Amino acid sequence: MKWCRYKDERRTTFGIVEDDLIWEVDGSPFHEHRRTGRQHHLSSAHLDVPVIPPNFYAMGMNFQKHLDWAAGRFGTSASPPERADMGYRSPNALVPTESPIVIPGDSIGPVQYEGELVAVIGRQAKGLSRTDALNCVFGYTLGNDVSERGWQFKDRTLWRAKNSDTFKPMGPLIETDLDPDHQHISVRVNGETVSAFDTAEAIFDLSTCISRLSRYITLFPGDVIWMGTDGATEPDLKAGDLVEIENAAIGILRNRVERAAVSPGAGD
Amino acid sequence: MKWCRYKDERRTTFGIVEDDLIWEVDGSPFHEHRRTGRQHHLSSAHLDVPVIPPNFYAMGMNFQKHLDWAAGRFGTSASPPERADMGYRSPNALVPTESPIVIPGDSIGPVQYEGELVAVIGRQAKGLSRTDALNCVFGYTLGNDVSERGWQFKDRTLWRAKNSDTFKPMGPLIETDLDPDHQHISVRVNGETVSAFDTAEAIFDLSTCISRLSRYITLFPGDVIWMGTDGATEPDLKAGDLVEIENAAIGILRNRVERAAVSPGAGD
Numbered sequence: 437m438k439w440c441r442y443k444d445e446r447r448t449t450f451g452i453v454e455d456d457l458i459w460e461v462d463g464s465p466f467h468e469h470r471r472t473g474r475q476h477h478l479s480s481a482h483l484d485v486p487v488i489p490p491n492f493y494a495m496g497m498n499f500q501k502h503l504d505w506a507a508g509r510f511g512t513s514a515s516p517p518e519r520a521d522m523g524y525r526s527p528n529a530l531v532p533t534e535s536p537i538v539i540p541g542d543s544i545g546p547v548q549y550e551g552e553l554v555a556v557i558g559r560q561a562k563g564l565s566r567t568d569a570l571n572c573v574f575g576y577t578l579g580n581d582v583s584e585r586g587w588q589f590k591d592r593t594l595w596r597a598k599n600s601d602t603f604k605p606m607g608p609l610i611e612t613d614l615d616p617d618h619q620h621i622s623v624r625v626n627g628e629t630v631s632a633f634d635t636a637e638a639i640f641d642l643s644t645c646i647s648r649l650s651r652y653i654t655l656f657p658g659d660v661i662w663m664g665t666d667g668a669t670e671p672d673l674k675a676g677d678l679v680e681i682e683n684a685a686i687g688i689l690r691n692r693v694e695r696a697a698v699s700p701g702a703g704d
Numbered sequence: 705m706k707w708c709r710y711k712d713e714r715r716t717t718f719g720i721v722e723d724d725l726i727w728e729v730d731g732s733p734f735h736e737h738r739r740t741g742r743q744h745h746l747s748s749a750h751l752d753v754p755v756i757p758p759n760f761y762a763m764g765m766n767f768q769k770h771l772d773w774a775a776g777r778f779g780t781s782a783s784p785p786e787r788a789d790m791g792y793r794s795p796n797a798l799v800p801t802e803s804p805i806v807i808p809g810d811s812i813g814p815v816q817y818e819g820e821l822v823a824v825i826g827r828q829a830k831g832l833s834r835t836d837a838l839n840c841v842f843g844y845t846l847g848n849d850v851s852e853r854g855w856q857f858k859d860r861t862l863w864r865a866k867n868s869d870t871f872k873p874m875g876p877l878i879e880t881d882l883d884p885d886h887q888h889i890s891v892r893v894n895g896e897t898v899s900a901f902d903t904a905e906a907i908f909d910l911s912t913c914i915s916r917l918s919r920y921i922t923l924f925p926g927d928v929i930w931m932g933t934d935g936a937t938e939p940d941l942k943a944g945d946l947v948e949i950e951n952a953a954i955g956i957l958r959n960r961v962e963r964a965a966v967s968p969g970a971g972d
Contacts, residue, residue, distance in 0.1 A: 488758075491794045497860075522863040524792040526759045528921050540920055562869070592765075595790040600920040601830070652808055652868040653796050 439465050439575065439610040443482045453478055453609060465574060465610075466558055466657030485530045486577050486610045487556055489660040493649065494523045494581065494598075498639050498664030505668040510589060520640040520648045523594070525581075525662065529604035537582055537691045538602045539675070541698035544586035546672035550665035551623040551681040553635050554579040555642055556610055557659040562650050569646035572655055575612035578621070578681045578689040579662045580605040583669070605681075605691045606660070614685050616642045616663070624680040625671060633666035707733050707843065707878040711750045721746055721877060733842060733878075734826055734925030753798045754845050754878045755824055757928040761917065762791045762849065762866075766907050766932030773936040778857060788908040788916045791862070793849075793930065797872035805850055805959045806870045807943070809966035812854035814940035818933035819891040819949040821903050822847040823910055824878055825927040830918050837914035840923055843880035846889070846949045846957040847930045848873040851937070873949075873959045874928070882953050884910045884931070892948040893939060901934035
């Protein structure tokens with residue numbers, strides 16, 4: 437089943453997608469809900485981010501070929517992490533498909549894409565075993581973990597490197613029926629495939645991540661876990677580029693890159 | 705003016721506090737709202753966390769005497785950060801006043817308190833100058849940035865060290881009329897004052913933090929910025945301890961420490 441969240445003239449609402457139609461839903465997929473009977477054409481709908489997460493988790497450093505590539509380009513360590521330690525992102529940075537990625541005017545660059553599978557939690561859960569871990573997942577969407585590499589290595593935290601406004605495209609839809617451990621994710625820049633990997637290559641699979649996270653942390657409906665990217669994340673992005681993250685079951689997350697003017701008082 | 709958020713038999717709602725009374729409010733302080741005319745006694749109310757933040761920011765390393773103390777006890781650097789780079793915490797960890805702090809059963813310790821002033825954002829804002837920065841603030845509350853120092857220095861991120869469930873007590877109220885740059889914050893453990901500092905000692909004041917944050921990031925109503933702690937954060941906490949963070953205008957954030965049994969499958 438496919439779920440979306442979209443804006444119409446009245447409000448932002450959830451919908452169930454069937455073929456080219458969106459069936460409007462009252463309520464949320466995580467709680468009580470019902471179809472209203474109203475429908476819209478998917479092709480002309482204004483899709484919003486499919487969920488605003490109460491908590492926003494990200495598995496950095498979760499694919500060996502990405503670590504190897506980063507070691508070569510940025511001189512970082514290629515050693516895999518010993519444990520599934522979670523990172524955080526922030527909802528301010530979320531934008532939906534078809535919404536621009538805006539590089540801040542004073543970015544020192546390079547700015548790069550990271551195509552990722554995203555798990556959306558469906559029910560409150562704590563203390564899950566690996567065997568039970570996926571029972572708390574509602575579905576899956578795609579994320580682009582846009583990263584300003586200059587700030588990533590220069591700042592004390594990842595705040596603006598990974599969480600500047602518009603740096604977290606997520607969407608287009610949530611697909612509920614999907615095996616998270618065997619998904620092909622590909623990235624195109626201006627129509628050319630520049631990245632392609634399978635989630636089977638993850639250092640820590642989703643069951644391991646959820647089991648470890650939920651040992652200390654209660655998961656809530658709508659929380660998201662971004663699973664990391666593999667391989668190189670080149671070419672560096674520039675204004676005008678069109679970035680598409682694709683998975684056969686979920687669809688295409690499509691965002692054009694812009695660059696803001698340097699704002700007064702900026703600089704560092 | 706003082707605002708709170710509390711649970712009654714029907715729901716969780718905001719209220720305005722006057723003397724020992726809570727006046728129930730329909731709506732939120734950040735949007736349209738009105739007093740319903742219903743009132744409760746503050747002393748018998750079940751206070752909840754005063755706001756669930758859409759985005760949760762924290763200024764680590766923001767007081768020199770805290771850096772000096774940590775350098776002595778943990779061997780960390782005493783150099784102040786060059787810029788106000790934000791950290792993140794996660795709402796899963798929030799608990800209100802009078803709710804227990806639960807140390808995970810497999811904690812390696814030490815676990816410590818950090819008493820902090822917390823700014824609550826009142827309106828959407830971006831690109832604020834230092835001069836205009838405080839105009840977006842709705843009010844102030846208190847936070848206890850509970851930290852598992854063993855995990856803080858061992859893990860790749862601060863996820864469980866700072867964000868394990870119950871590790872972020874916040875409250876008891878929001879005070880809207882207060883000068884954030886001249887507030888005395890004190891901490892008592894089992895009735896004895898163990899920490900006391902003035903926010904005037906901050907390396908980066910709130911105006912600087914908001915101005916820098918809002919250069920890249922849109923602030924939203926309900927977002928919180930925790931401003932960091934000063935000095936030592938000892939003694940180490942143990943089950944049974946009562947931790948109180950106090951400010952004359954805001955009140956007392958009071959939480960008792962418990963320790964969970966070791967959960968099956970835990971260990972590291």
